[in-house]
Amino acid sequence: MLIQRLTDILSSEITAPEIYRGRREFMRAAGTLALAGGLGLQVADAAAGVKLAGTRPGPYGTSEELTPYKDVTTYNNFYEFGTDKADPAVNAGSLNPRPWTVRVDGLVNRPGQYDIDALLKLASLEDRIYRMRCVEGWSMVVPWVGYPLNELIRRVEPLGSAKYVEFTTLNDRARMPGLRSPVLDWPYTEGLRLDEARHPLTLLAVGLYGETLPNQNGAPVRIVVPWKYGFKSAKSIVRIRFVEHRPISSWERAAPREYGFYSNVNPEVDHPRWSQSRERRIGEFRKRKTLMFNGYGEQVARMYTNLDMRRYY
Numbered sequence: 001m002l003i004q005r006l007t008d009i010l011s012s013e014i015t016a017p018e019i020y021r022g023r024r025e026f027m028r029a030a031g032t033l034a035l036a037g038g039l040g041l042q043v044a045d046a047a048a049g050v051k052l053a054g055t056r057p058g059p060y061g062t063s064e065e066l067t068p069y070k071d072v073t074t075y076n077n078f079y080e081f082g083t084d085k086a087d088p089a090v091n092a093g094s095l096n097p098r099p100w101t102v103r104v105d106g107l108v109n110r111p112g113q114y115d116i117d118a119l120l121k122l123a124s125l126e127d128r129i130y131r132m133r134c135v136e137g138w139s140m141v142v143p144w145v146g147y148p149l150n151e152l153i154r155r156v157e158p159l160g161s162a163k164y165v166e167f168t169t170l171n172d173r174a175r176m177p178g179l180r181s182p183v184l185d186w187p188y189t190e191g192l193r194l195d196e197a198r199h200p201l202t203l204l205a206v207g208l209y210g211e212t213l214p215n216q217n218g219a220p221v222r223i224v225v226p227w228k229y230g231f232k233s234a235k236s237i238v239r240i241r242f243v244e245h246r247p248i249s250s251w252e253r254a255a256p257r258e259y260g261f262y263s264n265v266n267p268e269v270d271h272p273r274w275s276q277s278r279e280r281r282i283g284e285f286r287k288r289k290t291l292m293f294n295g296y297g298e299q300v301a302r303m304y305t306n307l308d309m310r311r312y313y
């Protein structure tokens, strides 16, 4: 049944892979699909790297050069699989992102459990090329696949008392070896103000480079908030909760002076231990000037006109 539904959604039609990748990666993806077609059960295991068909270009593109697929999928932060940038790609094989359910609850009229296949069908999938900026000073340009988180939010009908949204990552030691290390207070949680969560730039991402998300990038579903530092974009989420009071996220709990709730990319507000004025795009040697709101100021600055961004970093 799972296979039937999955193949309904993840059509095996392969079109113009050279748009995204070289022939080598294309052959790898084609191999996965051939395997999936021949041995149905393999689909669940090999769900990462399955082509997401029928996507349309999203409204917020960039013409900047994409960070190569290899870098996007081997230079990661995902502490549930280790703290080294290379760890997630090596260790995330045990994640098992199918089946998967996301609970949506809290201050809403219509709480619910959303199976990942239901989430994939909820709204039409868009290709969205976003700049990502990590608090550690590196950045990437990633072609995400997903749709605005608000597509889900409007369906659950938040109550007037809902002011914030909290995201929670899976917390399963059997599948996430890094949870044995007390580096963070698990599970990983993050949060946004409701207007930020409803902003059309905030993505519920299910893929990248035209395929389902690799485990190390937060399979099967994650948040992408491109105008904020990367840690705001919680991976492999199992719960979205609407709350009245500002949630305290994992990084804020660990080091409140270093990782604030807002964490808008801001070249003028330094991290206590290093400057945030410049960044290194992965794959480049020179440093670039970091842009206010990671370059998305035109879209998002109006949400912060009454906020002291030095105090609320």
Ligand SMILES: Nc1nc2c(c(=O)[nH]1)N[C@H]1C(S)=C(S)[C@@H](COP(=O)(O)O)O[C@H]1N2
Pocket (backbone or CB within 6 Å): 072, 075, 076, 077, 078, 079, 080, 132, 133, 134, 135, 169, 188, 216, 217, 218, 229, 230, 231, 232, 233, 234, 235, 236
């Ligand atoms: N659950 C979870 N989500 C997470 C993290 C994490 O450790 N655990 N790391 C964050 C950080 S610090 C960054 S920079 C981005 C990295 O996303 P990427 O590896 O897909 O580029 O994921 C964010 N989401």
Ligand SMILES: [Mo]
Pocket (backbone or CB within 6 Å): 077, 134, 135, 136, 229, 230, 231
């Ligand atoms: Mo990060």
